[in-house]
Amino acid sequence: GDSVTQMEGPVTLSEEAFLTINCTYTATGYPSLFWYVQYPGEGLQLLLKATKADDKGSNKGFEATYRKETTSFHLEKGSVQVSDSAVYFCALSKGNSGGSNYKLTFGKGTLLTVNP
Amino acid sequence: EAQVTQNPRYLITVTGKKLTVTCSQNMNHEYMSWYRQDPGLGLRQIYYSMNVEVTDKGDVPEGYKVSRKEKRNFPLILESPSPNQTSLYFCASRIYSGELFFGEGSRLTVL
Numbered sequence: 531g532d533s534v535t536q537m538e539g540p541v542t543l544s545e546e547a548f549l550t551i552n553c554t555y556t557a558t559g560y561p562s563l564f565w566y567v568q569y570p571g572e573g574l575q576l577l578l579k580a581t582k583a584d585d586k587g588s589n590k591g592f593e594a595t596y597r598k599e600t601t602s603f604h605l606e607k608g609s610v611q612v613s614d615s616a617v618y619f620c621a622l623s624k625g626n627s628g629g630s631n632y633k634l635t636f637g638k639g640t641l642l643t644v645n646p
Numbered sequence: 647e648a649q650v651t652q653n654p655r656y657l658i659t660v661t662g663k664k665l666t667v668t669c670s671q672n673m674n675h676e677y678m679s680w681y682r683q684d685p686g687l688g689l690r691q692i693y694y695s696m697n698v699e700v701t702d703k704g705d706v707p708e709g710y711k712v713s714r715k716e717k718r719n720f721p722l723i724l725e726s727p728s729p730n731q732t733s734l735y736f737c738a739s740r741i742y743s744g745e746l747f748f749g750e751g752s753r754l755t756v757l
Contacts, residue, residue, distance in 0.1 A: 573650075573736060573748035574689075619688065632677055632740060633704065636688035
């Protein structure tokens, strides 16, 4: 079945450091790929997404590129802030039409802590 | 404000005592779903609903029931909770081809 593997945390960085969180996937067909962020005590929020190969999703300084040849969707940010401290989830979905279960298959999550 | 609202946010209960976690969305979304989040396992889908009166099992449905009598509500029912259902639960909804919106979560502890 489909699966998502992301680097295990926790990841601890200093403010303004460069961030990479690796994510690879296994899926048949052409999944859509997502990064969700979960701030302490809150639900998940969509951070960015990409729906086809070579697409780059970006939001709030974060970027990820859908690489079909390496089945990867690594999350990057050039300069992290304390406010970026959260749990980050990589996810995929293949059901985007009206007649299917839009199930997200999640990775296990990576806890990021950014220190001032 | 568009939102998915879950209640209760926190609950401690005992084995075998039936409970219901409510979920309501104000976006007129057709699709709704329940996930549970466990350390080291990420989020896993419990049940989903494509529309009113249409529900189906996700990956981990054992021990749970759902109903979808109205479009806005999708309650999760634990008929006889057990300690292995201690978890953080999320409800989510979306319109077809749109983004999935999550509620803030319900932390359940079964003693």
